[in-house]
Amino acid sequence: MSQLQVRHDWKREEIEALFALPMNDLLFKAHSIHREVYDPNEVQISRLLSIKTGACPEDCKYCPQSARYDTGLEKERLLAMETVLTEARSAKAAGASRFCMGAAWRNPKDKDMPYLKQMVQEVKALGMETCMTLGMLSAEQANELADAGLDYYNHNLDTSPEYYGDVITTRTYQNRLDTLSHVRASGMKVCSGGIVGMGEKATDRAGLLQQLANLPQHPDSVPINMLVKVAGTPFEKLDDLDPLEFVRTIAVARILMPKSRVRLSAGRENMTDELQAMCFFAGANSIFYGCKLLTTPNPEESDDMGLFRRLGLRPEQGAAATIDDEQAVLAKAAAHQDKASAPFYDAAAL
Numbered sequence: 001m002s003q004l005q006v007r008h009d010w011k012r013e014e015i016e017a018l019f020a021l022p023m024n025d026l027l028f029k030a031h032s033i034h035r036e037v038y039d040p041n042e043v044q045i046s047r048l049l050s051i052k053t054g055a056c057p058e059d060c061k062y063c064p065q066s067a068r069y070d071t072g073l074e075k076e077r078l079l080a081m082e083t084v085l086t087e088a089r090s091a092k093a094a095g096a097s098r099f100c101m102g103a104a105w106r107n108p109k110d111k112d113m114p115y116l117k118q119m120v121q122e123v124k125a126l127g128m129e130t131c132m133t134l135g136m137l138s139a140e141q142a143n144e145l146a147d148a149g150l151d152y153y154n155h156n157l158d159t160s161p162e163y164y165g166d167v168i169t170t171r172t173y174q175n176r177l178d179t180l181s182h183v184r185a186s187g188m189k190v191c192s193g194g195i196v197g198m199g200e201k202a203t204d205r206a207g208l209l210q211q212l213a214n215l216p217q218h219p220d221s222v223p224i225n226m227l228v229k230v231a232g233t234p235f236e237k238l239d240d241l242d243p244l245e246f247v248r249t250i251a252v253a254r255i256l257m258p259k260s261r262v263r264l265s266a267g268r269e270n271m272t273d274e275l276q277a278m279c280f281f282a283g284a285n286s287i288f289y290g291c292k293l294l295t296t297p298n299p300e301e302s303d304d305m306g307l308f309r310r311l312g313l314r315p316e317q318g319a320a321a322t323i324d325d326e327q328a329v330l331a332k333a334a335a336h337q338d339k340a341s342a343p344f345y346d347a348a349a350l
Helices: 012-019 023-037 081-093 110-124 139-148 173-186 202-213 243-256 273-282 301-311 323-339
Strands: 042-052 098-103 129-133 152-154 189-191 194-196 221-226 261-264 286-288
Touching: 012 023, 012 202, 012 243, 023 243, 023 273, 042 081, 042 261, 081 098, 081 110, 098 110, 098 152, 110 129, 110 139, 139 173, 152 221, 173 189, 189 221, 194 202, 194 243, 202 243, 221 243, 243 261, 243 273, 273 301
Parallel strands: 042 098, 042 286, 098 129, 129 152, 152 189, 194 221, 221 261, 261 286
Antiparallel strands: none
């Protein structure tokens, strides 16, 4: 009998009851649902690139890119087009089917929109899905990006409404929900998830997933991040989350949003292979691939491919490539980059 339910009316107590299930029962339920929708041995590979780093005006207590914290991060301007395309080409050769571009902004400026739209179009011309995370969007900006062909827009809710004020004060929860509404209305697909291990309670993890599952449409992608504690941020000395609580979060996300891709995002560098294997069994079927996520470390590509081989997993159909293929393209990209112009884009030059 199918356990799959696509609902948008989950109550908090129902979700907390799922979190409280014996681990074997929870994993069985989540894995059974996962198999109904997806090939359990196939994992989507995405690459994430910081196209504009540092000096963000927001005060997110987990983020090394905030201008309010001394994390030693050097501010960088918006990357030049050829720099972005070089990264996209190497990502595709390494097996990535989606290329995500992130900028440390509160929101994009109108003067940068033509350049961002061109970036979308040129990455799509390589045959990849495109995703951006640029902060808050107006309805007009969402429509512009959709018209340019952007497939996905990422804007995380981060945590529950109740705990949100302990994490961020410079934008409201409603600001985030409004951006997701603009993205849906534009026709783009929503990528939205959160971060666990920020000192929240189990009820807050349930609250985050309730918010995501009760959106008018489930997000197409749900990234679940484990906090990466960065020196200089207010959250650098928080206690570690029990890894099994992370697995429970993945499993409950799979149950609540059975047709969404559940992505293992930040924090994998500090996860054992065994923990990641449990997450894949619990319903995770997407990862960010590459040695860095924006500014935080991520497993080496060869380590991920080695883990895939040991677990009998494979990149999503049509996205597979060998490590040898990747190294060849990286060498070619490096040679091409030597000939490229300045690595940063100057909006004033438009």
